[in-house]
Amino acid sequence: MTNFLITGGAGFIGSHLTAELLKQYPDSSITIVDNLSTGRRENLASFENDPRIRIFFNDILSMPELEKLVAQSSTIFHLAAAVGVELVVHDPVQTIKTNVDGSARILDFAAKYHKRIIIASTSEVYGKSAKDNFEENDDLIIGAPTHSRWSYACSKLIDEFLLMAYHQHSQLPGTIVRFFNIVGPRQTGKYGMVIPRFVQAAVNGKPIRVFGSGKQTRCFCHVADTVRALAALPDKREAYGQIYNIGSQNSISMMQLAEKVIEVLHSNSSIELIPYEQAYAKGFEDMMRRSPDTAKIKKLLGWQPERSLEDIINDVANEMRHS
Numbered sequence: 001m002t003n004f005l006i007t008g009g010a011g012f013i014g015s016h017l018t019a020e021l022l023k024q025y026p027d028s029s030i031t032i033v034d035n036l037s038t039g040r041r042e043n044l045a046s047f048e049n050d051p052r053i054r055i056f057f058n059d060i061l062s063m064p065e066l067e068k069l070v071a072q073s074s075t076i077f078h079l080a081a082a083v084g085v086e087l088v089v090h091d092p093v094q095t096i097k098t099n100v101d102g103s104a105r106i107l108d109f110a111a112k113y114h115k116r117i118i119i120a121s122t123s124e125v126y127g128k129s130a131k132d133n134f135e136e137n138d139d140l141i142i143g144a145p146t147h148s149r150w151s152y153a154c155s156k157l158i159d160e161f162l163l164m165a166y167h168q169h170s171q172l173p174g175t176i177v178r179f180f181n182i183v184g185p186r187q188t189g190k191y192g193m194v195i196p197r198f199v200q201a202a203v204n205g206k207p208i209r210v211f212g213s214g215k216q217t218r219c220f221c222h223v224a225d226t227v228r229a230l231a232a233l234p235d236k237r238e239a240y241g242q243i244y245n246i247g248s249q250n251s252i253s254m255m256q257l258a259e260k261v262i263e264v265l266h267s268n269s270s271i272e273l274i275p276y277e278q279a280y281a282k283g284f285e286d287m288m289r290r291s292p293d294t295a296k297i298k299k300l301l302g303w304q305p306e307r308s309l310e311d312i313i314n315d316v317a318n319e320m321r322h323s
């Protein structure tokens with residue numbers, strides 16, 4: 001029987017992953033650890049009476065039983081992290097502590113007990129690269145430490161280096177996935193995520209606030225497609241010691257996204273441009289484009305996203321209308 005451990009399981013991706021693992025591995029058990037800092041208890045409501053699920057509302061930085069839970073597991077998905085541009089800019093200390101110390105704790109235990117581990121990293125690590133499509137082995141161009149937003153990318157990079165070090169020195173069966181703007185139902189707009197903010201505004205007929213020039217582009221991938229890829233990774237030995245981009249390759253500017261949200265939801269919202277200094281802090285740096293090369297994960301799993309941007313907008317709006 002497979003025993004999964006998911007850190008950050010009450011979060012957006014973690015809760016969808018829990019459902020996908022139960023679907024694909026019905027005989028498995030799943031242990032979730034989450035301190036509910038950005039996750040929500042309601043995300044796990046449908047699993048509360050499922051005998052295959054154990055939930056611990058604890059902090060990975062301090063939880064004494066964490067080592068035991070790692071030892072009991074067969075595969076770990078490490079998703080717990082301080083996430084979201086707003087949170088990172090406003091609390092860089094907590095971001096660094098959670099993302100560096102928390103990940104180090106999990107990786108140390110995973111190495112000690114030689115456990116399969118998959119850790120979540122981010123497209124932010126590509127920093128200011130001007131390439132059209134980022135590849136896993138690209139050089140990375142991170143901004144100066146005076147700009148706190150880069151603390152997120154750097155803390156995730158330390159996690160990546162640590163996993164690789166354990167893989168090289170003690171054959172840790174570890175894999176890194178770099179997510180590119182994963183979106184869908186249950187994602188909160190509270191910490192600066194763009195799709196929930198835009199959809200919420202459109203559903204309520206309020207102005208959609210586009211930060212910066214609105215010309216910056218992103219690619220959005222439905223969480224249901226994302227967890228399909230994650231759930232296929234545990235058995236893949238070729239993925240040990242590897243990094244994979246996970247995301248869509250269809251890029252869209254933030255202004256076009258606002259227009260698309262209005263069109264798909266038949267909303268009468270207006271669009272307002274908000275300077276970065278007003279949205280975040282003086283000197284805020286953004287990346288103009290962020291698009292993945294996904295050939296590597298496609299080759300490994302035959303995976304590619306199946307859901308469109310319209311599907312994403314409709315799914316997010318339906319959830320908001322019914323909650």
Ligand SMILES: NC(=O)c1ccc[n+]([C@@H]2O[C@H](COP(=O)([O-])OP(=O)(O)OC[C@H]3O[C@@H](n4cnc5c(N)ncnc54)[C@H](O)[C@@H]3O)[C@@H](O)[C@H]2O)c1
Binds near residue numbers: 033040102
């Ligand atoms: N959603 C995206 O587009 C995206 C993009 C890049 C990377 N990621 C990564 O994917 C992972 C999941 O992100 P998400 O979008 O589901 O965000 P999320 O905020 O919903 O999930 C993170 C979860 O970790 C929990 N957590 C935070 N600190 C913790 C701690 N110290 N102890 C225990 N639990 C803790 C939170 O409560 C939350 O439930 C994160 O590692 C994130 O960095 C996500």
